[in-house]
Amino acid sequence: MKKSTIAISFVIGAFIVSGCTATATGVQYIDEEKMGTSTPVTLGLDYEDINRASLKLVNSMLRSSYLEKMYENKKRREGKPLVLMISDFTNDTTQRLDIDQIVKKIRIALLNSGRFIVTTAVRAGGAEDRATYELRKLRKNEEFNQRTIAKKGTIIAPDLSLSGKIIQRVTELPNGKQRVDYYIQMSLTDTNSGLAFWEGEEVISKAGSDKSVPW
Amino acid sequence: MIKKIATLTVIAFTILGCASSSSPSTYPAHKSASNVLRSATNEYIINNIPLDYKVSIVGYNSRFVNNLLEVQVDLKNHKQRQYELEYRVRWFDDSGFEVESTPWLPLTINAMEFRSIRQIAHSPKVESFKFYIRAKQ
Numbered sequence: 001m002k003k004s005t006i007a008i009s010f011v012i013g014a015f016i017v018s019g020c021t022a023t024a025t026g027v028q029y030i031d032e033e034k035m036g037t038s039t040p041v042t043l044g045l046d047y048e049d050i051n052r053a054s055l056k057l058v059n060s061m062l063r064s065s066y067l068e069k070m071y072e073n074k075k076r077r078e079g080k081p082l083v084l085m086i087s088d089f090t091n092d093t094t095q096r097l098d099i100d101q102i103v104k105k106i107r108i109a110l111l112n113s114g115r116f117i118v119t120t121a122v123r124a125g126g127a128e129d130r131a132t133y134e135l136r137k138l139r140k141n142e143e144f145n146q147r148t149i150a151k152k153g154t155i156i157a158p159d160l161s162l163s164g165k166i167i168q169r170v171t172e173l174p175n176g177k178q179r180v181d182y183y184i185q186m187s188l189t190d191t192n193s194g195l196a197f198w199e200g201e202e203v204i205s206k207a208g209s210d211k212s213v214p215w
Numbered sequence: 216m217i218k219k220i221a222t223l224t225v226i227a228f229t230i231l232g233c234a235s236s237s238s239p240s241t242y243p244a245h246k247s248a249s250n251v252l253r254s255a256t257n258e259y260i261i262n263n264i265p266l267d268y269k270v271s272i273v274g275y276n277s278r279f280v281n282n283l284l285e286v287q288v289d290l291k292n293h294k295q296r297q298y299e300l301e302y303r304v305r306w307f308d309d310s311g312f313e314v315e316s317t318p319w320l321p322l323t324i325n326a327m328e329f330r331s332i333r334q335i336a337h338s339p340k341v342e343s344f345k346f347y348i349r350a351k352q
Contacts, residue, residue, distance in 0.1 A: 048318070051318055052318070052320065055317060055318075055320075058337060059333075059334065059335045062280075062281060062283055062335050062337065063280055063281070063285070063335055065281075067281075068281040071281075109337040112315070112337050112338045113283065113337050113338060113339065114338070114339050115281075
């Protein structure tokens with residue numbers, strides 16, 4: 001009896017130990033083929049939502065005839081692409097969102113298009129990359145070769161500014177579930193005229209149990 | 216599982232060089248604005264019969280918008296039921312190297328619905344594309 005008890009506890013022990021290995025916990029890489037199509041696991045905004053929304057917004061931006069005209073004018077005048085700055089993004093949701101998650105994908109796509117360059121010297125709330133300003137503080141510093149320090153008046157001002165807002169609305173459904181809608185809105189403003197040359201909105205709607213929370 | 220795999224990547228619709236000159240006999244020829252098409256080389260369509268019986272590609276079109284390749288693929292649901300599908304576009308440069316691709320994107324097509332899908336390449340290097348559609352995974 002005692003022997004069988006020991007044997008059983010060995011088996012249970014072995015199960016527990018094997019449960020601690022990586023394979024038994026079911027952790028796996030998500031294959032690219034499955035990405036973008038899996039059933040949503042959360043009522044919050046996940047990677048796939050952001051991926052899809054930014055793709056659609058970029059598609060809309062790149063089709064804009066106003067932006068194309070602006071680009072053509074600048075190219076003819078200066079032979080350079082449009083300079084874009086990232087402005088204010090309001091997060092009106094219950095989630096703690098890093099706006100760069102959404103904006104980065106848009107920035108990469110715009111850069112690849114060859115029409116836009118994003119400035120990191122100016123951003124709402126301060127420079128995105130402080131190095132531009134920190135290096136300029138080294139003027140007259142004898143330890144540095146002054147020829148390698150950027151001259152005054154060399155930072156390029158942006159032509160356009162990208163701003164946006166993410167809104168969340170929760171609605172109770174008659175079947176006891178809840179519906180969560182996210183509105184991702186963006187505007188591209190000409191910094192010279194203050195006119196919005198492009199506006200885009202993507203709506204992501206999800207429904208789930210009222211016991212789950214969208215954050 | 217095997218059945219599911221069989222429905223994977225059910226229609227791979229490939230247009231190399233975005234040619235508008237010749238279309239396979241099973242698909243109607245679509246006129247593209249010839250002045251915006253850069254090349255007219257070969258084109259081919261790999262079609263999966265099981266899904267094509269239900270949902271098929273009935274046409275396509277392509278053009279350059281702001282120097283970026285834009286494509287429109289027309290789908291038709293031949294059945295009296297709704298289908299959950301997924302599609303993606305892969306973009307290639309003139310040497311046939313893949314420049315970028317979209318993730319699989321969900322698509323619901325209603326009974327007997329005719330649906331057009333539009334996508335635009337994000338790089339001016341893109342000269343051709345491949346369109347893939349499959350049943351929802």
